[in-house]
Each structure stands twice: as structure tokens, then as C-alpha cells.
Amino acid sequence: MFRFIIRRLLFGILVLWLVSSTVFGLLHLSPTPVEKMIAGPRASAATVALIRHNLGLDRPFLIQYWSFLKNTFTGDLGYSYVTQSKVASLIADRLPATLWLVFGAAVLWFVGGITTGVLSATKARGLLDRVSTVFVLIGLSIPPFLMALLLLFLFFTKFGDWGIHLFQPGQYVSPLADPTMFLQRMILPWLALAFLIVATYTRLTRGSMMDVLSEDYIRTARAKGLSERRVVYRHGLRAALTPVITQFGVDLGALIGSTIVTEKVFGLQGIGQLVYSSIVQGDTPVILGVTLLTALFVVVANLIVDIGYSFLDPRVRLD
Amino acid sequence: MSLSELAADAVPADVEPTGRQIQGRSPFRLALSRLLHDKMAVISVIVLFLIVLFAVLAPLFASITHHPYGAQYPDTARDSWGLPKGPSGDFWLGADPLGRDVLVRAAYGARISLGVGIAATILSTILGVIIGVLAGFVGGLVDTVLARFMDVVLSFPYLLVAIVIATTFKPHSTWLSVLITIGVIAFFSFAAMARIVRGQVISLKEKEFIEAARSLGASRMRIMFVDIVPNLVAPVTVLGSLLVPTAIVFEATLSFLGVGIQPPMPSWGSMLNDADYRSSLWLLFVPGGLLLLTTLAFNLLGDGIRDAFDPRSERLITRK
Numbered sequence: 001m002f003r004f005i006i007r008r009l010l011f012g013i014l015v016l017w018l019v020s021s022t023v024f025g026l027l028h029l030s031p032t033p034v035e036k037m038i039a040g041p042r043a044s045a046a047t048v049a050l051i052r053h054n055l056g057l058d059r060p061f062l063i064q065y066w067s068f069l070k071n072t073f074t075g076d077l078g079y080s081y082v083t084q085s086k087v088a089s090l091i092a093d094r095l096p097a098t099l100w101l102v103f104g105a106a107v108l109w110f111v112g113g114i115t116t117g118v119l120s121a122t123k124a125r126g127l128l129d130r131v132s133t134v135f136v137l138i139g140l141s142i143p144p145f146l147m148a149l150l151l152l153f154l155f156f157t158k159f160g161d162w163g164i165h166l167f168q169p170g171q172y173v174s175p176l177a178d179p180t181m182f183l184q185r186m187i188l189p190w191l192a193l194a195f196l197i198v199a200t201y202t203r204l205t206r207g208s209m210m211d212v213l214s215e216d217y218i219r220t221a222r223a224k225g226l227s228e229r230r231v232v233y234r235h236g237l238r239a240a241l242t243p244v245i246t247q248f249g250v251d252l253g254a255l256i257g258s259t260i261v262t263e264k265v266f267g268l269q270g271i272g273q274l275v276y277s278s279i280v281q282g283d284t285p286v287i288l289g290v291t292l293l294t295a296l297f298v299v300v301a302n303l304i305v306d307i308g309y310s311f312l313d314p315r316v317r318l319d
Numbered sequence: 320m321s322l323s324e325l326a327a328d329a330v331p332a333d334v335e336p337t338g339r340q341i342q343g344r345s346p347f348r349l350a351l352s353r354l355l356h357d358k359m360a361v362i363s364v365i366v367l368f369l370i371v372l373f374a375v376l377a378p379l380f381a382s383i384t385h386h387p388y389g390a391q392y393p394d395t396a397r398d399s400w401g402l403p404k405g406p407s408g409d410f411w412l413g414a415d416p417l418g419r420d421v422l423v424r425a426a427y428g429a430r431i432s433l434g435v436g437i438a439a440t441i442l443s444t445i446l447g448v449i450i451g452v453l454a455g456f457v458g459g460l461v462d463t464v465l466a467r468f469m470d471v472v473l474s475f476p477y478l479l480v481a482i483v484i485a486t487t488f489k490p491h492s493t494w495l496s497v498l499i500t501i502g503v504i505a506f507f508s509f510a511a512m513a514r515i516v517r518g519q520v521i522s523l524k525e526k527e528f529i530e531a532a533r534s535l536g537a538s539r540m541r542i543m544f545v546d547i548v549p550n551l552v553a554p555v556t557v558l559g560s561l562l563v564p565t566a567i568v569f570e571a572t573l574s575f576l577g578v579g580i581q582p583p584m585p586s587w588g589s590m591l592n593d594a595d596y597r598s599s600l601w602l603l604f605v606p607g608g609l610l611l612l613t614t615l616a617f618n619l620l621g622d623g624i625r626d627a628f629d630p631r632s633e634r635l636i637t638r639k
Contacts, residue, residue: 011467015474022475023483030487141614143568145575146607149591153603258478261572275479276576279486287483294476302474 008306012299019295020288024068027284037282038081055081078285087289091271097172098270101189102255108194110248113201121209122232132202139199148192148265155188169266189266204247208240246305253301256294353627360623363616370613374433377426386420388427389583393418403599413601424585425605431586436567439504444559447512455520456543472510485578496581504569508562519554523547553628560621564614571610
């Protein structure tokens, strides 16, 4: 167990190093140098050279890379080229919006997916099963941004036309400052994100549940005369949830990096929007900071899943 | 009895047709016949055929309407408020805010979606099969390195890195942007393929026929690519067919964010990006509907293919 965790930790550090180095290298390969993007198209050669010098971009590549590694390792993400503010505080400002977005969507898709999954497994081929199959299919096929656009069209534009102003997408508002506004802003992004993923969970729970329900010990439980509800929820669901929870951890980690589209469509100012605008502006330190953070989420989520697995399923032994 | 007589005896010239003859059928033919009995899969094939036809006929739409895909008609395609006009005899599926023909652009966009989706899938399949076979067959250090490499690629925040790559090499020519988009998508999807292939190869290489090939003195290259690869056709076809819709969504997303296919070439994703659909529904529903229809059809077909190769697998669509 201990050796396993150490090995996974080392692999996680390797991933972080490779991801950030890849992005670092890529940004240096850019045919339009960063200083030109920051100076703007009409800046004089002298200005560009000055910016280049001030940002330390005239140093040799390996020196820049080394100082990036050294600073990152000591927890210093540097300063934004564009706004001059600390990358860490820029991220800290934007992180709540993204975390709330992912958290709310995760609750929706986890609860929704498991409920529909269990119901369609116990009443396989019933009406609910068929209806959920159609939704699963659409959820698996539709591009995230299209889902967001359609929800925005129906619940904002159309509802607005009909005089219903329930959902008001826009900039993130803290739930502590204005809970109503917070919900008005967040519900549509939550739905957009959850709808895509709930499909996978419904399928996964349904498949896993059907496997478990055909096991011998479920027959034993029924033979003991337990109520069907107890058999399904106590004996069945618990065993069926292991693969679902594994997937949950992985998705949750990966999602932080892919909220870019949802944030853009709904105008939420989270880290997705931050990194997108930084990429467009050539703000290297911010791009690297967000990349590291999102990779860190993936790595930590995978680690938690691996360890949690052995607690959930006593048959799994880590070595 | 001479040899020729023997041969004539063994294969009678004219066999009396005694009921149905039994034919040997290859696994591939079996799968195909199962697929043809799958209603949803057949409908998907028809839908995809129509979309391909739509894409192929793009220049025809342009010449019938006299609207090349990049041409703007700010005066005839927009009303006095400067808003794009809806579907009419002149612009069959309406116009966009710049006064371009939505039908013609959607048809050229179909070429991009299908072309990029299929090209990226082929590229990632080739990469995935080569890397997966090498890792699984050679084993040892090669396997460790390649398998770790797959793990690393799979734990990349792929959309973020894809945007960085696409922006870094933001090309000024449309065709270069198509190639880069294909490359980026292939890079982020080959690992899933490689991982499955590797698993298959590890179990295949212990089979007797591989041992037989080795004892006959076949080289490692020959065993890998002549003996093993043909046995991978079923899993690779199944996964490949499901990679196509993923690649199409990936392309549309990159183009929607403005870092995929560069103008003047239209793509469904970029059409949705500059869609001010509040007043002009067709700007949302024409490219959006086509996109959803295409990915739905590919997913249903892929599901049918999986079922045809392995009838015991769990289906997306429940029957009866």
C-alpha cells in the first residue's frame, strides 16, 4: 500500500513535469514571439526589444526553462506579462467560479446518473429505460458548446421573450454575497455540463447494477426474504457503485481543465476563461500556472481514486 | 483412375440443388450481415450517406445559388436593420451576419467535419495500432516506456493543451489549420486506441498460433504485422468507429473557440461561434442540427458495429 502510493506520487510528479514542460516548450516554439503579442502590432522595434529584455525573454532557452522549473518547484508561479499581477492571485480570484461550476454539475450528474441508472436497471426495458437511452445517446453525441448554446437559447432567449427571467447567465457572483443571483447565474451552466456527463453515469450504473443483480449473493439475499428495496439498495447498489465512483474521481479531476467552453458560452469568469484569454494574449506565466493547476487536479483525483478503490472494494489489494 | 478423373470425382461438375448450401463465412462477413439486420445502424448509414452527399455536392450548391462560400452579400442578404435575412428563395437556409449563404457554408462545413473527423481517426488508429502492438509485443522496457507515455497523454488536460498547440501554430493558411487540427486531435486520441491494442496483443501473443509462427522461424516484424495485426481488426474497427464522432466534436469545439479551422473555410463549429442566434434561429439550428445528426449517426453506427462483432457486448440502444 505504502509503496503503491509512493509510486503513484512519483508518477504524478512526472506527469506534472511533462505537462508543464510540453506547454513551456510549445509556447517557445510560437512563430509570433510573446513580446510582440504583448507590445501589439504597432509597437516599435525598440519597445519590443525592451519588453523582451524586461521579461527576461532574451536569455537562452535553457536558462529560462531552468528558472521556470526552479520557481515552480518553490511554489512561485511568477507574474502575469499582461496585468503584472501575481499569477497565484489571478488564479485564486477565478478559481471559485470554476470550482462551483464543477461542484454543482458534479452533484447533478452523480445523483441524476445513479438514480436513472438504478431505475433503468431494475426496470430494464421499461419506459424510463427507453427514455433514458435516448438522453444517453444525445448526451454522448452532442458537443459541449452546442449543449450550452441550446440551453442558453431556450432558457434565456426564449424564456426572456415570454417574460420569464429565471436564468440570468453572466459573471460569477459569490453565493455568500447574493444567493439568488448566484443560482440564476449557475443553474444553466450546471445543467449544460451535467447533461453531457450524466449519460456516462447512467450507462455505467445501469451496466454495473445489472451485473451485480445477477450475482449469487443477491439471490441469497432474496432467498432470505429481504424486501426488494433492501436487496437492490443495500446489497446491490453498494457493490455496483465501485466503478461509478472510480469514474467520478477521474471525471472530476479532468473537468477542471475542460470548463473553458462552458465558461465562454455563459460568460462565467473562471479559470477556463482566464487561460483562454491568456493563450490569446500570449501571457505565458498565467497559461503555465493554470496548466499546472489543472494537471494537478487530474493527478490528485487519480490518486484518490486508486486509494479509495481499496477501501470501497475489499477484494482490491494494492501492491 | 487417372488424376484428372479423381479430381472430377471429388468436385462434381453439376451438383443437384438439394436445399440450402452451407457456405463458410468469414467473421467479417458474419459481422456485416448482423450489421445489415440492425435497423438503427442501417438508418445511420443512410443518414451518413446523405451527409456525405451534401458535402460532396457543396460546389454544386455554390454554383446553383451563385454564392461561393466566402462571398459576402451585405446588401441583398441583410435587411434594412443590418440583420441577416432568414431562409428565402435566394438564400435557402438564410444568411449569416456577414451576409454569407448559410446553406453553402454548411455544405463546405460538412466537408471539414467529415474530412477532419475521419482523417484524424485514421491517423490516430495507425499511431495507436503501431504503438500498441510494439508495447504489447516487445514488452520489457519498451512496454514500460510506451505504456507510461500513454498514461501521461491520457492525463493531459487535453482541451487546454490542444488550444495552446493550435494557437501557437496558428497558421495563416486554411489548409495548414486543417492539418494542424487533424494532428492535434490524433495526438490526443491515439492513446486510447494504443491502450486497447496493447491489452489485446498481450493476450494474443501467448496463443498457440503465434508460437507456431515463431517455431517456423518467422521474424518478429512478421509476427507483429502479419500474424497479430489481422486479429486486431474487430476491436480496432469498433473503437475506430466510435473515435470518429469524438474527433468531429473535438474539431467543432476547437473551431468554435476560434483556434481550429481558420477562415475563410467554414466549419460547423466556427459557424456556431459567430452565430447571433437571438434573432436568427437558422444560425443556431442549421450547423448545430447537422453537427448533432452526424455525431448521433456515427455513435449509433459504432454501437451497431460493436454489437455485430460481439453480440454479447452491452448496447447503447436497448432492444425490444
